Amino acid sequence: MDFAAAIMITVITATTPLLIAALGELVVEKSGVLNLGIEGMMATGAACGFAAAILTGSTFVGVAAAIMAGMALSAVFAFLVLGLAANQVASGLALTIGGIGLSGLIGAGFVGTTRQPVPRFEFPDLSAVELLKDFPYISEIAGVLQFVFGQDPFVYVSLVLAGGIFWFLGRSRAGLLLKAIGENQVSAHSLGLKVVWTRFLAILFGGACAGLAGAYLSLVYTPFWSPGMTAGRGWIALALVVFASWRPVRLLFGAYFFGAATVLQLHAQAASLGIPAQLLSAFPYIATIIALVIMSVGRTSIGAPASLGTPFVPDR
Amino acid sequence: MVEGLVGEPLVRLHRIVKRFGPVLANDRIDLEIREGEIHALLGENGAGKSTLVKILDGLLQPTDGEILWQGNQVTLESPVAAAALGIGMVFQHFSLFEQMTVAENIAVSLPPDDSLQDLNVRIAAVGKRYGLALQPNRPVWTLSAGEKQRIEIVRALLREPKLLILDEPTSVLTPQEAETLFGTLRTLAEGGCALLYITHRLDEVKQLCSRATILRGGKVVAACDPREETVENLASLMVGSDVAGLRTATERKVGQMRFEMKNVSMRGEGSHGRALKNVSLGVRSRQILGIAGVAGNGQSELFAVMSGEWPVMKDQSILIDGQPVGHLGIEERRGRGAAFVPEERLGHAAVPRMSLSDNVVLSRQRTRSVVKDGLISRAGARALANSISVAFGVRKGRADPPASTLSGGNLQKFVVGREILRGPTLLIINQPTWGVDAGAAATIRQSLIDLALRGTGIIIISQDLDEIFAVSDMIAVIHDGTLSEPVGVTETNRDAIGLLMTGGKGAKHAA
Amino acid sequence: MRLDIEPRAEVSKLAQILSPVLAVFVAVGIGGLIVLALGKSPVQALFVYFIDPLSQSWTLQELAIKGTPLVLIASGLVYCFRSNLWNIGAEGQFTVGAIVGCILPLATHGMDAGPWVIVLALIMGAIGGALYALIPAMLKVWFGVSEILTSLMLVYVAQLGLDYLVRGPWRDPKGFNFPQSVVFEPGATLPNLMSDGRLHAGIILALIVVGISWFVLTRTLFGFGIRVSGAAPKAARFAGFNAKRMVVFAFLISGGLAGLAGIVEVTGQIGQLQPSISPGYGFTAITVAFLGRLHPVGLVLGAFIVSLTVIGGESAQIAMKLPLDLTTVFQGVLLMCVLAADCFSTYRVRIVSGGAR
Secondary structure, three states, rough: OHHHHHHHHHHHHHHOOOOOOOOHHHHHOOOOOOOOEEEEEEEEHHHHHHHHHHHHHHHHHHHHHHEEEHHHHHHHHHHHHOOOOOHHHHHHHHHHHHHHHHHHHHHHHHHEOOOOOOOOOOOOHHHHOOOOOOOHHHHHHHHHHHHHOOOHHHHHHHHHHHHHHHHHHHHHHHHHHHHHHHHHHHHHOOOOOOHHHHHHHHHHHHHHHHHHHHHHHHHOOOOOOOOOOOOOHHHHHHHHHOOOOOHHHHHHHHHHHHHHHHHHHHHHHHOOOOOHHHHHHHHHHHHHHHHHHHHOOOOOOOOOOOOOOOOOOOOO | OOOOOOOOOOOOEEEEEEEEEEEEEEEEEEEEEEOOOOOOOOOOOOOOOHHHHHHHHHOOOOEEEEEEEHHHHHHHHHHHHHHHHHHEEEEOOOOOOOEEEHHHHHHHHOOOOOOOHHHHHHHHHHHHHHHOOOOOOEEEHHOHHHHHHHHHHHHHHOOOOOEEEEEOHHHHHHHHHHHHHHHHHHHHHHOOOEEEEEEEHHHHHHOOOEEEEEEEOEEEEEEEEEHHHHHHHHHHHHOOOOOOOOOOOOOOOOOOOOEEEEEEOOOOOOOOOOOOOEEEEEEEEEEEEEEEEEEEOHHOOOHHHHHHHOOOOOHHHHOOOEEEOOOOOOOHHHOOOEEEEOOOOOOOOOOOOEHHHHHHHHHOOOOOOEEEOOOHHHHHHHHHHHHHHHHHOOOOOOOOEEEOOOOHHHHHHHHHHHOOOOOOOEEEEEEEOOOOOHHHHHHHHHHHHHHHHHOOEEEOOOOOOHHHHHHOOEEEEEHHHHHHOOHHHHHHHHHHHHHHHHOOOOOHHOO | OEEEEEOOOOOOOHHHHHHHHHHHHHHHHHHHHHHHHHHOHHHHHHHHHHHHHHHOOOHHHHHHHHHHHHHHHHHHHHHHHHHOOOOHHHHHHEEEEEEHHHHHHOOOOOOOOHHHHHHHHHHHHHHHHHHHHHHHHHHHHHHOOOOOHHHHHHHHHHHHHHHHHHHOOOOOOOOOOOOOOOOOOOOOOOOOOOOOOOOEHHHHHHHHHHHHHHHHHHEHHHHHHHHHHHOOOHHHHHHOOOOOHHHHHHHHHHHHHHHHHHEEEEEEOOOOOOOOOOOOOHHHHHHHHOOOOEEEEEHHHHHHHHHHHHHHHHHHHHHHOOHHHHHHHHHHHHHHHHHHHHHHEEEEEEEEEOOOO
């Protein structure tokens, strides 16, 4: 594998967890709910996923456990903000604080344990096939095929997810209803749309995605669990949604752009250019702030759902 | 009940009760609606009309009583269930999604099994049949109030309703648009559709409806044929007592220029606001300038600019008593003797969860008994809140309740009183009696006229043409951010003003 | 089945006081269940967490030491939260306050400069925190960028900055290569209040701040403006309170107090700069502020409860081998319970049989 492909693979692995978590949050926000608890759900997902995978030896069970953990936490959030109309910002923060603590409780017993990361798909090396080995550029073609079809399964899941959400929000009737609910909850309610129920499902979906993104961190990205391993990725995912103006395709590109930027920073660190390592480590956070500013300059509205963050209390 | 009608009514409400906590919004209401009739539901603000139609639309559940649909008892658990039976609803406050297109707005209201394939064709067909033209791909926020209402009606008609409920449909229309709407409604009724028409405008009822049910204080007080009643009769049934007519001064000598605005243009608020285009106006001492217009044509922007909530860049473009104040904020303009009452009572003129005495502080920071050296005197604020309540007859549950617990009329009297008691030299007031009961409206209008007599210049922005004609000396019309030339109230009429409200130019010659 | 909520016309004073109390009880109950799930005795945990810290003089002092930064930060957060601004980066402002505040103590090290150093250090710390909070404030005012994400991102940046300083330019040359600064001189530390203990003068500062804050929020026009800005932004505009200025002031106060907490913690408690100077006080203070119902005096009680769990958590780790993270979980649960209890005081909540909405 050549150097460029190696870098691209690191970009993909850096991007995938951000992308998955941000896609989930995109759907939640489109329904009009702001869930700031991604970081907490991701952390718990990472811990649960790793613990379950170690205990059962099955990656699949680990992933399922991570998703369930994310959904369970998001259900608590949903109870607060939908059932009790609690403040969404504060509830999301509570979820993050609680989720990070919970991940510590769950993961404590697994510190130091390592596990084989989820393998990438093996695409047969065409250049080794007798019949094709004299074909022109066969090794390059084989390399490209290996790159396209040889990623870990999560990568394909994240891309399918992006496509699916694009279709759901842009083309499907259910997506139209979800957007309507996020746009104007009072109108939606008076038309008889199920505001609370729809939001509940959206929040659960967001939780599942955050859990899955967490599982990616502990089962693919690093083959172990450590405290604080989410390192603010949940928050960056939130920023990505804003950066993408709540559009799935932009989110896909935004996430990859961001992933590439962070990998560049890692390489700069490795190349020891004389820049303090801490400054380079701070780069993703500073870049997020700059990206948010660029998105907002000169615009009165950046496409946020109009009901975003407003509690819904219908007349009875 | 009106005798002589045979057969089972389409819908029958029997002893409907709706309670909100301690408030009895509907008290044993009986109502029958028959196919093909246009039935008026009359009552003033707070009489319980909206609650009743929300029950009929499945949005609210009655505390007690039953609903019979074509003779069978039914439970309307949601608007979806009501729509499935054939009940359609056109809300006073549109249930639209501003960012979405017309077609999308209609699609969200259709039942799940209804295909969206040929939606645009169907919209066009209904539009053609009832004179409701719509462009399916326009985003809603670009449309006028009349066009938005058409979406609501088409939405309901696509489901071929047997009963169509319209809640104050003309409140956002010009007189001309209202005429067109009446035509559509008559066509519908002729086709056998029953219409429940909610309003407090009596001339419309006499013109359109064959039966009327009148609500007052949550109860049915009368059912009659409005064509056989006089407007005065209907009004006294609605209000329950005679509302005093306005005492207008016959001769008011206008004085010096109190407020002047010259060629002000301003971007609209938020992404859907209406920009102001080159607006100029002036009001003199002892003069009331009425600004008419359909909601959403730049009234809130105009209020913000005149009050100083949005200061303008050019100092000279706004003058109070001849002094330039363009760059000054609202509080500094208050310091120059001006007073302001915004449209929204809860959330703009008052903080809902704060007490009346706290709410006094909002606009009375220059009253020494309330605020001194940056410190708030609670006793002073309470005393002032009390004198406002006494002077304007504000009814409240206890000494110093939160603003949100007051009824619309009482809170409006409070926020108007808060400004009038200051004795301002200039008062700018947006929708002085919107959604207020007749008694409070009369009190407020009278106090405005009396204030003008004492030498204040007053600007009233209102979408209620009756109000504009009742209190103003001069009338101007705002349409799409442009203000028409003010004309004397005696030199114009409703039709001419109505034409200006639609953006018609010809009316200029009416003066 | 579904949950129906309906706004109450008026929130009674009693409900406002009782709801956080109820929240604490429910949170303790949930915490007990978690302890049970971890295979330990909830009764013993209850004692270790909530009773033991109150039984000894030194633990009571610890309580005040832990409570000091929480009270300071939460006092500032109240200004932001009351005006509906979500400064969640107090942890970063705390860190920057500590860094800026340490400039002078480090520069005068070995000069025997006297107690004016600590006074200036405190002022500089507050200014540092305030200026750092000004970043999200100005980004919001100028560009309309949500303060939530920017203030949070700046936490990571501040922590990395501190990390760089104590490993680089400010590292004690005689410190055996440990990433920490020199130990401050007596003139550059907050005096101890008792001869036999660690309680320092920071608690007095904190209580003074609480008093001033109470006066400002309840009695002055400025405090009124803060409250109106949060409760009804349009009404604030109508009253003539400049929204942008309010954002700047709220963040300056909030950041200033967080920065003050940072330098107080470093000069009073730790005595030198280290890579880690806070167990997440900036985030814990959010729970404290809400537990105190965003009231300048109420938050003292909030800080008391939360500090109990911090100290209890430390001793539970030793005595019962309960992980420290349990405390974090408890704080999250507590915040959720407070928010939920808030709902019960502002809404009538009923469980109704019937379809979902």
